[in-house]
């Protein structure tokens with residue numbers, strides 16, 4: 001069986017597994033995000049041996065980069081023994097750090113709750129716990145299609161038996177419109193793989209209790225819920241503010257849960273913002289503008305952004321304007337796994353390029 005080596009680690013690569021998958025299944029960390037060949041986070045340099053690029057898109061890995069010995073770890077498969085090194089900037093610790101091993105599990109649907117317009121909370125119960133970090137995502141196998149979709153976890157790491165997903169319906173989406181919003185029922189079995197992604201709360205020993213701001217759009221709230229609750233439980237006095245941007249008041253959900261969090265942690269603030277509706281109850285505008293209006297300086301703060309690519313990019317620009325260090329800005333972009341119908345919202349899952357699973 002071929003072996004994949006990175007830094008001090010060397011693992012077996014069973015047939016059918018990508019370079020990244022073979023490492024993650026062995027618990028060896030490598031930078032990654034979308035697992036779909038779209039973000040480029042997992043780009044590696046092939047130091048020895050060769051890979052088969054398989055489904056690597058030319059947009060993410062142009063021919064000249066292939067010719068220069070680069071590959072996408074999440075799409076390429078080893079062609080014999082291969083040694084790689086991460087080619088991206090956030091690669092410190094690759095091959096050295098252990099991560100929660102990627103696993104295949106069977107879960108059972110134990111909750112399907114409509115929480116807002118076209119938005120469902122899905123609970124998946126596991127027979128055995130899944131080790132993950134708050135903010136990561138799982139891939140679900142969509143029944144009868146052979147397709148997989150990614151959904152962020154709203155859990156903290158201790159909530160490892162019942163996984164909570166927030167799902168936005170995408171018209172025509174195989175996972176949402178034709179499954180989770182159609183014939184899915186409590187008691188159904190679901191096959192899943194996880195955990196995945198580098199959008200995650202830091203390890204406890206690396207968490208110094210610095211203030212943080214979290215900014216999410218729509219079901220981009222999901223991973224932020226896991227991250228902010230983890231952060232507050234570790235450092236109950238830390239300053240934290242979570243902005244949740246939606247279009248209309250009917251798109252808001254989990255407000256009571258977040259108000260309850262405000263009451264438990266005096267230094268936490270929750271700010272819902274509506275972009276297309278004016279009411280007395282909520283602020284109006286864009287979440288990034290609300291952040292800019294509220295915060296004079298975010299120097300030393302950590303930032304977490306999750307939602308549409310536009311929201312994430314404008315949020316990152318706003319954080320930088322308030323002097324947040326770029327290395328402290330964490331991003332998770334949601335895109336629909338299939339093109340949404342014109343004028344419809346994207347399905348929500350997350351792969352750092354999809355976690356809105358259509």
Ligand code: FES
Pocket residue numbers: 031032033034035036037038039040041042043060072073074075
């Ligand atoms: S391109 Fe491989 S993780 Fe995104």
